[in-house]
Amino acid sequence: MNSLPLLPESGMDSIVAYRGTQPVTRAEFLHDVLALAARIPDTGHILNLCKDRYWFAVTLFAGICRGMLSVLPNSIAPEVVTGLGSELPDLVCLGDQPSSPLRLPYLQVSGSPAAISGAAPAVPRIPFEQRIMQVYTSGSTGKSHGHAKTFGRICQCAAAEAKRIWATTGQPCAVLGTVPFQHMYGLESTIFLPLLGGGQLSSRLPFFPADVFAALAELPAPRLLFTTPFHLQKLVDADIEFPQLAALVSATAPLSMELANQVEARLGAPVLEIYGSTETGQIATRQPTRHTEWETFEGIVLKQEQGATIVSGGHLESAQALNDVLELSSPSQFRLLGRNSDMVNVAGKRSSLAFLNQIIASLPGVHDGIFCIPECAQEREVSRLAAFVVAPGLSPNDIRSALRQQLDPVFLPRPIVFLDVLPRDGNGKITAATLTELIATHLA
Numbered sequence: 537m538n539s540l541p542l543l544p545e546s547g548m549d550s551i552v553a554y555r556g557t558q559p560v561t562r563a564e565f566l567h568d569v570l571a572l573a574a575r576i577p578d579t580g581h582i583l584n585l586c587k588d589r590y591w592f593a594v595t596l597f598a599g600i601c602r603g604m605l606s607v608l609p610n611s612i613a614p615e616v617v618t619g620l621g622s623e624l625p626d627l628v629c630l631g632d633q634p635s636s637p638l639r640l641p642y643l644q645v646s647g648s649p650a651a652i653s654g655a656a657p658a659v660p661r662i663p664f665e666q667r668i669m670q671v672y673t674s675g676s677t678g679k680s681h682g683h684a685k686t687f688g689r690i691c692q693c694a695a696a697e698a699k700r701i702w703a704t705t706g707q708p709c710a711v712l713g714t715v716p717f718q719h720m721y722g723l724e725s726t727i728f729l730p731l732l733g734g735g736q737l738s739s740r741l742p743f744f745p746a747d748v749f750a751a752l753a754e755l756p757a758p759r760l761l762f763t764t765p766f767h768l769q770k771l772v773d774a775d776i777e778f779p780q781l782a783a784l785v786s787a788t789a790p791l792s793m794e795l796a797n798q799v800e801a802r803l804g805a806p807v808l809e810i811y812g813s814t815e816t817g818q819i820a821t822r823q824p825t826r827h828t829e830w831e832t833f834e835g836i837v838l839k840q841e842q843g844a845t846i847v848s849g850g851h852l853e854s855a856q857a858l859n860d861v862l863e864l865s866s867p868s869q870f871r872l873l874g875r876n877s878d879m880v881n882v883a884g885k886r887s888s889l890a891f892l893n894q895i896i897a898s899l900p901g902v903h904d905g906i907f908c909i910p911e912c913a914q915e916r917e918v919s920r921l922a923a924f925v926v927a928p929g930l931s932p933n934d935i936r937s938a939l940r941q942q943l944d945p946v947f948l949p950r951p952i953v954f955l956d957v958l959p960r961d962g963n964g965k966i967t968a969a970t971l972t973e974l975i976a977t978h979l980a
Contacts, residue, residue, distance in 0.1 A: 539661040540691055542569075542597060544732060548656040552730070553737040554710060555590050557754045565594070565731075566657045572630075572645060573598040581605050581624045583640070585612065585631030589717050590739035591645050593727050595630045599668070600687060601660050606669040607682075608718045610967075614638065664688030671720055673814045683815055691732055692851035693724060693817045696833040697810075698733030700821050701760070704806055705782035708734040709760035712751050714742055714767045716962040720814045721787045725762045735760070743767075743962075745774035758782035765791045766904075766964035768807075769897075772798045781805040787812070788963045790872070790890050792898055796824040811872065816856050819847055820870070832868045840864060861888075880909065882918055882946045892921070892947060899938045902927040904958045907949060908971055910979040922979055923949035926957055953978045 543552070548563040572594055576582065582599050584606050586592035599606045607627065609616050617638050621627050629642045636642040662668075668690065670682045702708055713726035730737040740751035748771065752759055761784045763771075768786060771778070772795070781803055786796075787810040796807045811830050812818035820830040832838065835850035845862045848855040861873040874888025889907050896905035905925040909918050925935060932952040939948055959970050 538664040538688070540664060540688060542566075542601065542660045542662055544734065546734075551736050553590055553593070553739065554755060555588075555739045559736075560590070563656045566659065568594045568646075569597045569601060570657055570660075573601040576602055576604065576630070576643065577628055577641065579604060579626045579628045581607050581627045583607050583609075583612075583617070583620070583627055583629045583638075584718070585629055585633070585636060585638075586645060587741075588632050588739050589713075589726060589737065589741055591632045592717055593731060593737060595645055596669070596727070597731075600662055600666070603666065605667055605684075608669055608671045608723075609682075610672045610719065612638070662687045669723075671723070671814055681814075685817075686853070689817075689851045689853060690724075690728055693833075694728040694732035696835070696850060697724065697729050697818055698735070700833060701729065701783070701785070701808070702734070704808060704823070705758055705760055707758060707782075708736075709758045709782050710736040710738060710755040711760050711762065712738045712740060712742070712748075712755060713762040714748060715762060715764060715788070717741070719963060720812065720817060721810070721963065722762070724812075724818055725785065725787075725810070745770050745776055749776050749778055752779045752781070755779075760785065762787075764788045764964035765795060766960060768795060768799050772802050778803055783808055785810055787818075788965060790894050791824055792894050793824055794898060800825055813859065816847055816852060816858070819850070819852075829865060829869045829871055832870075837867045838862065838864055838870060839867060845870075880918055880921070882921065885944055885946050887944075887947055892943070895942050896923060896925065896935070896939065896949075899927075899935060901930045902935065904960075906958060906966060906971075908975055908979075910975055921947060921949045922951055922953065922975075924953045924955055924958060924974060924978070926955055951979070 546562055550562050551559045552562050552565050553560040582604050584592055584595045586595050596606055607620060621640055627640055629636050629638055629640045630645055632645045634644060666687045667684045668687045669685050672682045711726055711730040713722055715722040717723055717726050729735055738755055742748040742751040757780060759781050761781055763786060765786055783806050785808045791809050799807050806823055809822050809824055810818050811820040819836045820832045822830045833850055837849045839846050845858045846855050847858055860875050863871040863873055874890050878889040880887060892907040903926040905923060907921050907923050910922045935952055936948050960966055
């Protein structure tokens with residue numbers, strides 16, 4: 537059977553991670569992985585609850601070594617985990633806290649590295665087609681769905697991402713992320729890219745700009761930051777001189793050209809965007825200040841059939857229909873027009889909710905904002921739109937006047953609901969369930 541090494545070839549003394557300022561060698565990481573793998577009870581499924589990115593990675597790779605499937609739901613709310621427990625009766629939880637609030641078997645991951653003695657451990661080989669994790673969609677467009685990923689395909693994707701990202705940074709980097717590492721963007725970019733693509737993983741998960749500064753300061757140059765448009769805006773607004781970055785990478789939501797230019801001017805580093813999904817993994821990038829079009833990873837091919845865009849090749853196991861509306865200029869280049877589920881029709885005029893959200897959030901005085909459809913609409917034909925905004929000091933007329941300069945009047949929101957904060961998740965998204973609750977509370 538075709539197999540691959542658990543980690544790519546390099547010296548056992550090479551640095552693969554940083555726990556704070558403490559470097560971790562390849563040998564030390566392997567010792568931690570194999571020591572934990574020996575402690576996991578016999579089971580087929582594990583739920584990784586680690587809050588520290590380093591121990592999350594150790595737990596994930598220990599499960600891979602044991603042939604276990606890591607189940608990574610979009611939420612660890614009790615009702616979600618209860619459902620998983622009913623579906624997977626052998627599910628065991630692993631975490632870096634002393635105990636778990638969940639009513640499932642629990643094993644605490646060690647909080648300190650395993651003691652190293654004797655020769656360096658042998659690197660396990662993993663079957664290419666071994667299923668290593670079940671990742672669930674974010675729920676931003678409806679019900680969350682699980683997708684199984686194999687080790688070989690994950691390795692291929694990490695290699696493709698590394699080739700594209702390192703071409704921009706000039707060399708492999710120490711990688712920091714503000715995004716959760718339980719979902720595909722954070723998994724691929726802050727765990728698999730450094731560990732399988734030649735970089736170094738950071739254990740930190742900062743949120744506020746001051747925390748991002750402190751986490752970056754712990755890392756050696758060159759540094760690479762994976763984040764979202766929501767976090768990028770906070771970094772631009774912060775009165776902080778950040779350590780030098782080789783690049784910043786954004787995903788999970790469209791990045792406006794204005795914000796991309798502000799980030800490059802403010803932080804002195806190029807901004808890249810990554811395009812992908814839970815179903816496909818990452819498949820394309822662009823540098824928005826230089827190119828409006830996206831370019832797929834090597835081997836990834838696009839074609840359009842009956843109004844849908846089909847992606848195949850590269851690390852994909854089979855052809856996959858995309859949920860977005862793309863305009864192809866070649867099999868490897870495209871413009872992103874919006875999500876199929878985002879397209880709305882108001883008085884015969886079409887637009888994308890993602891585009892509208894980008895406009896309202898960029899208005900002067902608006903700290904955050906999102907459009908919504910206040911009533912269920914058949915085939916996305918709606919009579920009116922509404923909006924939730926965080927904009928202290930502004931009135932509804934102020935916002936509508938500013939929007940009128942950029943949008944057709946049919947898309948002006950009525951009503952506009954002012955909130956103290958929008959309930960975004962760690963990826964900067966508002967789930968469909970959360971938006972439905974906001975509509976029920978404020979617009980019923």
